[in-house]
Amino acid sequence: MLIRREVAGDVEAIRAVHTAAFASQAPDGGTPVEAGLVDALRAGEGWLPPLSLVACALGGVVVGHVTCTRGTVAGRPALGLGPLGVLPEAQSTGVGTALMHAVLGAADALGEPLVVLLGHVDYYPRFGFVPAARLGVEAPDPSWGAHFQARTLAAYDPALRGAFAYAAAFDEL
Numbered sequence: 753m754l755i756r757r758e759v760a761g762d763v764e765a766i767r768a769v770h771t772a773a774f775a776s777q778a779p780d781g782g783t784p785v786e787a788g789l790v791d792a793l794r795a796g797e798g799w800l801p802p803l804s805l806v807a808c809a810l811g812g813v814v815v816g817h818v819t820c821t822r823g824t825v826a827g828r829p830a831l832g833l834g835p836l837g838v839l840p841e842a843q844s845t846g847v848g849t850a851l852m853h854a855v856l857g858a859a860d861a862l863g864e865p866l867v868v869l870l871g872h873v874d875y876y877p878r879f880g881f882v883p884a885a886r887l888g889v890e891a892p893d894p895s896w897g898a899h900f901q902a903r904t905l906a907a908y909d910p911a912l913r914g915a916f917a918y919a920a921a922f923d924e925l
């Protein structure tokens with residue numbers, strides 16, 4: 753498996769990854785919102801090309817994707833991670849782990865201070881995420897509780913506190 757930046761020819765494969773990865777979470781068996789979310793994010797101002805990464809199996813087939821987009825904490829730059837998806841047939845083989853380490857390393861190298869996400873409390877702590885509230889970072893929806901998590905990077909400043917806002921495309925979910 754290789755992790756690399758998204759290129760123009762990956763758009764349909766990325767949509768297919770999220771459609772399949774989130775199929776079981778889609779209401780009434782319809783198309784999961786995550787598939788269209790990536791397209792909407794890519795068309796928006798918060799899109800950060802260096803932080804849209806794909807995992808390719810041997811032979812070049814895209815089996816996973818992750819992206820971080822521009823968000824803010826009290827108006828200061830931070831990152832929102834998501835969606836993260838892996839094709840069902842490739843899950844539990846380390847693809848998600850590789851994508852997470854790669855995107856966090858890339859964000860750190862770019863000098864970003866903080867990454868937040870809404871996700872499972874059993875999965876993300878292994879990548880250094882803690883409940884965002886512990887850092888004084890507030891979720892857009894208070895009901896998210898401990899599922900709203902944050903990971904500090906080298907450029908983190910403890911004064912980065914307050915309400916987190918995702919890239920605009922997330923508001924259309």
Ligand SMILES: CC(C)(COP(=O)(O)OP(=O)(O)OC[C@H]1O[C@@H](n2cnc3c(N)ncnc32)[C@H](O)[C@@H]1OP(=O)(O)O)[C@@H](O)C(=O)NCCC(=O)NCCS
Pocket residue numbers: 773774836837838839842843844845846847848849850870871872874875
């Ligand atoms: C969640 C997901 C990205 C993980 O990727 P993956 O390639 O399957 O994960 P890895 O092989 O790197 O890691 C496997 C570990 O993740 C755990 N895991 C996988 N999905 C999980 C989930 N939804 N919640 C909690 N833990 C999960 C496995 O139990 C396993 O744990 P272990 O190492 O302690 O045995 C992938 O399963 C997926 O696309 N799921 C559907 C979409 C989704 O829910 N995305 C995340 C939204 S928050």
